[in-house]
Amino acid sequence: MAKIVFIGLGNMGLPMATNLVRAGHEVTGLDLSGDQLARLVDAGGKAGDSLAGAVAEAEVVVSMLPEGRHVEAVYGEEEGVFAHVAAGCLFIDSSTIHVESARKVAGLAAARGFDMVDAPVSGGVGGAAAGTLTFMVGGSATAFARAEPILKAMGKTIVHAGDAGAGQAAKICNNMVLGISMVAVCEAFALAEKLGLEAQKLFDIASTSSGQCWSLTSYCPVPGPVPTSPANRDYAPGFAAAMMLKDLKLAQDVASAAGQATPLGAEAAQLYRLYVDQGNAGRDFSGIVEFLRGTR
Numbered sequence: 001m002a003k004i005v006f007i008g009l010g011n012m013g014l015p016m017a018t019n020l021v022r023a024g025h026e027v028t029g030l031d032l033s034g035d036q037l038a039r040l041v042d043a044g045g046k047a048g049d050s051l052a053g054a055v056a057e058a059e060v061v062v063s064m065l066p067e068g069r070h071v072e073a074v075y076g077e078e079e080g081v082f083a084h085v086a087a088g089c090l091f092i093d094s095s096t097i098h099v100e101s102a103r104k105v106a107g108l109a110a111a112r113g114f115d116m117v118d119a120p121v122s123g124g125v126g127g128a129a130a131g132t133l134t135f136m137v138g139g140s141a142t143a144f145a146r147a148e149p150i151l152k153a154m155g156k157t158i159v160h161a162g163d164a165g166a167g168q169a170a171k172i173c174n175n176m177v178l179g180i181s182m183v184a185v186c187e188a189f190a191l192a193e194k195l196g197l198e199a200q201k202l203f204d205i206a207s208t209s210s211g212q213c214w215s216l217t218s219y220c221p222v223p224g225p226v227p228t229s230p231a232n233r234d235y236a237p238g239f240a241a242a243m244m245l246k247d248l249k250l251a252q253d254v255a256s257a258a259g260q261a262t263p264l265g266a267e268a269a270q271l272y273r274l275y276v277d278q279g280n281a282g283r284d285f286s287g288i289v290e291f292l293r294g295t296r
Helices: 013-022 034-042 051-055 068-076 099-111 124-130 141-152 166-194 199-206 241-258 263-280 285-293
Strands: 003-007 026-030 060-063 090-093 115-118 133-138 155-162
Touching: 003 013, 003 051, 013 026, 013 034, 013 060, 013 124, 026 034, 026 051, 060 068, 068 090, 068 099, 090 099, 090 141, 099 115, 099 166, 115 141, 115 166, 124 133, 133 141, 133 166, 141 155, 155 166, 166 199, 166 241, 166 263, 166 285, 241 263, 241 285, 263 285
Parallel strands: 003 026, 003 060, 060 090, 090 115, 133 155
Antiparallel strands: 115 133
16 A cells, blocks of 8 residues: 555545545645645544655655646645655646646656656546546556556546646546536526426436437436436535636637637636626536526
């Protein structure tokens, strides 16, 4: 079993770190929240006193941070992770960040002789808690081989997407599909209501015909048809609207840089911007159905 330092114990990071503890690893957590650190300790992990002290003997460092600037700072600054770890340490960054940020940090790691992968996830808080996440992994074959056993303690599907940054590219493209499809499903249910068609009837038909998609069958945005969807919990977030907006903005940034038109992705980003700006950043992204109805 490995000595692992987990940096970032938020809604996703804490259950991921807890699953590493359950798998038998020695896990030390770092986070700005004392409450989150206490929860990891209650689960059998340890709370780190400082970044330098925590990572000094780490065999693996896993991070789950909000943005690329945080990842770059935590790893690459003068007093960052790279300055304090021992030779042979493996780095796994599961944040969702810009492709170029992932490549920059991976390059810094490689220049120091370290293996690193970008390994963003899909599956939300539920998947993190259940250990069923999908990991999209970018990095060398050697780094992936080292990271895979660690990732298997936190996820069900582990895919080597390619070299450094490929994991982020896959995540951004996947979530653009998700954001667009959720808007389409929400529009359909909003229209069905106006036409007097029951939500359950639309679900029964669309879920078994050409309208079938994950946003419909696993995460239905209206109460009833899928009991486990956030719609049945007043849109308490499994994946917050602010996070979807972040991912759609990343998609637009990289699409612009690549010279690729993504008109539906752009429209979805604009709709989520409007929804978030109306005070819905913390609601589940499927709650955009309320915005489309004009009820929130």
